[in-house]
Amino acid sequence: MFETFCISRELHDGIVGHARRGAPHEVCGMIGGANSTAAGIYPTKNPDAGELTYSIDPREAFSVIRRMRDAELDFIAVYHSHPATEAYPSPTDRAKAGDSDLIYVIVSLRQPEKPEVRAFKMSEGRVHELKVVVE
């Protein structure tokens, strides 16, 4: 049985729009909410500025978490784009996923007219997919 990740159409489209604006580079950001329901997206810079990797500067991440807390949101997920590959964790994603409680959202632009958003939890290299509910 799938766990779910719930996100509004507006926030879903916000993530896709961020990915499209940043293509062909990978973009990234953080998602605030409660439990597994998104309530706000916080695009962040990608210091890697590359087509194959992303990272979030800890200083910016701490700043975003303070903004989430001010908005009474929890930090529940991180997102990034795969401009040309499927919305599934790459070996690098799996190797660097350190927080087993965090939801990792990936948006793929492999088919530009049909973007795909999927969500996962990862722990010690294992991948567990969540059902994305857009409402």
Next chain:
Amino acid sequence: MIEVQINGAKEKVEPGTTVSGVLAAKAVRPEMVAVEINGELVPKGKYATLALQAGDAMEFLHYMAGG
């Protein structure tokens, strides 16, 4: 015991508790996280020696990166 905030929640710790001590108590691998105290990033080399003071606000989060 002294009162501090850890990731936004009030907690009590023994005087002299270091950043490493907090992370160990929470089963967090220090090499996987960034740490901030009172808004300042803490260099990894200080985790083992930097002790929390009453009223300190410590935040830690896992590095976020991938490809």
